[in-house]
Amino acid sequence: MAGASSAAFPATAGSVTLAERPDRIVSLAPTATEMLFAIGAGPQVVAVDDQSTYPAEAPRTELSGFKPNAEAIAAQNPDLVVVSDDLDKIIDQLGKLRIPVLFAPAAKVLDDSYRQIGELGTLTGHRDEASALVERMRTQIDKIVKGVPARSGSLSYYYEIDQTLYSATSRTFIGSILGMFALTNVADAADPDGAKNGYPQLSAEALIAADPDLIFLADSKCCGQSPATVKARKGWSAITAVREDRIVALDDDIASRWGPRVVDLVQAVADAVAKVPA
Template structure:
């Protein structure tokens, strides 16, 4: 199925398989990891795979999640990362390898001699396989809401000796998002409808998904919510359904994977009559930014805000 593609698969698989699990250091852990980077003593992190003890500050981290790779570098732990999966394309200097987070090979991972492995999916029992050889593993699944995204960043900060940097990052993300949303709302964008495209097979997201909740911050109406099989969170819309619902805005999260663009959308049969197309409210998103729940989330929010303000002005 196309929505479970390379760029968005972590969100889809994580939401479906691990929606009830999340990392979480909680208030009881606050203050326990002071000066971790300097002292190097053991810490315990509450992740989706339970209480994970990390004996010492990790120096050979393997990240099998593009989102977590971004986070590790954003909180200053980049120099501790020695290998990342084949989809971790940001930042550019991340030590990318052929390791896969979706078809993990325990032997290949072990061969990199990690002292911490971070991943977002427990595919093929990889957590158990690595735990058996005493490698600390943090399972931090796809966030299902904003607070979980912030919590996972703080988990990684605690695990790597960068708690202070993680706290600053999440505070900055919260502030940026809050300000962006407030500015857009003042433009009167509430009630506008939108369509978020995962691929050119018209797979989309509902308001219950992480992505849908981000749009929900602006008071927007998601046309996918009323679609058949919307309960799964990622329905495939029919051409007829989409044309009938006629969204005010279209967001393309398939510019990289599927080569979609405002021009391409306008050439689809019947789409030139859509309000979003006629008023040039088709937004070309960066697939990666729109499918990850890490440090670049404020960029996604700003892209939505700009579209909301433009669409509001054209009412």
């Protein structure tokens, strides 16, 4: 097995070429951390950022992906660093220290997730495991979506990022996931041309008028929102989703990442949609 792994190098993915299999990987992105462990590269990971909460065995540190510190990262003596943002030009900073960096930005569609898993598999010597993971995800997601009974009309939904009513349109990754179920996103009208990058802030009045059939909360952990807090909001009792008890509290972490656990997100949406009478 080790010989097969060694034979896979040098390896190139994105703009990174590694001469040898990396044994000291630093992940500054929670999604990348999940991907690395899911493809069997966990033992090669020596440090992850402070937001990498999954899996539990990930070597969490005080390193930050939001305020990256090149010296602190270099102190881990990494032979590969994975980032999802280039804040403070960290890629250039690490490049000057001759530390290879894979840039794996937030996915816009599922194919972006699959591509990143493949890139990580290539660079870590786990190409076969990465391919197997992608195939497994594709199969599971396809089965879940097809398992939801067909309906004559489309359901509408509101996806809440925080309690100030920021949402995500169909142009976003989360929007593409919910779009698999032919759902109509009530936030689309608030950002028709994408000027707000797919993340508009809605008004309570507009949301109540839109009357979504389903409400998905991606702020249950961060902001303490729940079906009970939504039901208590002034005027919201008139919304179909509230009246029919169709408020779904999602796991914030899963909903905000684009790694292997997106399958769990798809399942949560499928369960909610399936419960609505056809």
